[in-house]
Amino acid sequence: MTGEFNLINKYFVDRQSQRKDVLLAAGDDCALVEMPENVSIAISTDTLVAGTHFLADAPAAWVAHKALASNLSDLAAMGATPAWVSLALTMPEPDESWLKPFCDAFFELADYFGVQLIGGDTTKGPLSITLTVQGFVPKERALRRNGAKIGDWVYVTGELGDSKAGLDVVLDSQCQSKPYADELLHRHFHATPRVLVGQAMLPYASSAIDISDGLISDVQHILKASQVGVSLDVDALPLSKELIQFVDDKRMAQQYALTSGEEYELCFTVPEEHKGVVDTATAHCGVQVTCIGQIRPQEQFELHASGELLDWPISGYDHFKET
Structure with a gap:
């Protein structure tokens, strides 16, 4: 994508306060995070594609909220506390009039739940958003689908x-x-x-x-x-x-x-x-x-x-x- 690094620096870097468990969020080949003791990491990935999950002309802020909310909901279903998120964004062209409201809404919801963006990718192609969220849940206490019993x-x-x-x-x-x-x-x-x-x-x-x-x-x-x-x-x-x-x-x-x-x-x-x-x-x-x-x-x-x-x-x- 033309101007990829300029877009990343302008819209994604230094948008949030640094969590104590994030050692490195951007600027290298990988993010570095620190895992607390006595927890498991809950991880979920979802993709939203224009034409399948939203119309291409849907408001960018609404698309951002929906994309992150759907991933956070997966963590909620396991009783996990959200911590980190990575974002892969594919766009037909670098459109700052779309990207600004998208990022504003994305970081507003992320900050509300204390989730820090720790990495991702941008590339050229049909409009789609892929997020991977990670959260903490006490060891051996995650809510799962296989625990229901007769009478519950x-x-x-x-x-x-x-x-x-x-x-x-x-x-x-x-x-x-x-x-x-x-x-x-x-x-x-x-x-x-x-x-x-x-x-x-x-x-x-x-x-x-x-x-x-x-x-x-x-x-x-x-x-x-x-x-x-x-x-x-x-x-x-x-x-x-x-x-x-x-x-x-x-x-x-x-x-x-x-x-x-x-x-x-x-x-x-x-x-x-x-x-x-x-x-x-x-x-x-x-x-x-x-x-x-x-x-x-x-x-x-x-x-x-x-x-x-x-x-x-x-x-x-x-x-x-x-x-």
């Missing part, structure tokens, strides 16, 4: 379905005139990683995952890893008033809540003996936590409402569908 209760954070509604606004101009279209569009790009909830549930949750492919898909990752089944009460799904008015049908809103991808809320399971402490443990996190079902024997997978079983032909979000 299933919880989710926040309100579900808004991201799918926001994507409708992106893809269908007729949706732009629907109630709360602008707010839901904003929520599609501006998820809040539930880092505090993940940390709070480390002593209590038996399994966890972040909702990136839709609840109906992601909960099945827990079921497969744990070799269990589940019963979900769709009437318990947390829905925003904006979503209900946008789709103008509560049952449709519930289906959005089950299938909406890129929510970056958490789904986690809690044994019966810890059910009573969930609200207290998460009270400081500033986010709603809702019990939506219970883990059942492996052969069981059911959705129900008002005591009746539902047979809805629904599936989760597909990242390979063109947007």
Whole structure:
């Protein structure tokens, strides 16, 4: 990329305070970091590609927030504390009018969660962003997908379905005139990683995952890893008033809540003996936590409402569908 080092120096170098565990963040072939004692390192990598995860004309600041938030959400799902991030940015041309708001939003979110950029790469090509985040979790205490047991209760954070509604606004101009279209569009790009909830549930949750492919898909990752089944009460799904008015049908809103991808809320399971402490443990996190079902024997997978079983032909979000 023409002017690569000038762009790096102008937009990425010396943008943050140095963490004590970062020995060298830039200026050499590798970053150097120092690992605290008695922790494991949680690592996650995600790529966002124009035309698949966002439209090429999406606001750069929104794209930056979405890219970093999606990675931080993976750390949150394991109860990890974010520490470091590296960024590989591919652009068709060096466009400073795009890069400035991108970097401003990126570093704003990174600073909020105490994450330091420690390296990366820039190159010429189709617009895409690849991030690798790393965080700390106490040894042998990370939340995983394979710990759910029969009888555990299933919880989710926040309100579900808004991201799918926001994507409708992106893809269908007729949706732009629907109630709360602008707010839901904003929520599609501006998820809040539930880092505090993940940390709070480390002593209590038996399994966890972040909702990136839709609840109906992601909960099945827990079921497969744990070799269990589940019963979900769709009437318990947390829905925003904006979503209900946008789709103008509560049952449709519930289906959005089950299938909406890129929510970056958490789904986690809690044994019966810890059910009573969930609200207290998460009270400081500033986010709603809702019990939506219970883990059942492996052969069981059911959705129900008002005591009746539902047979809805629904599936989760597909990242390979063109947007």
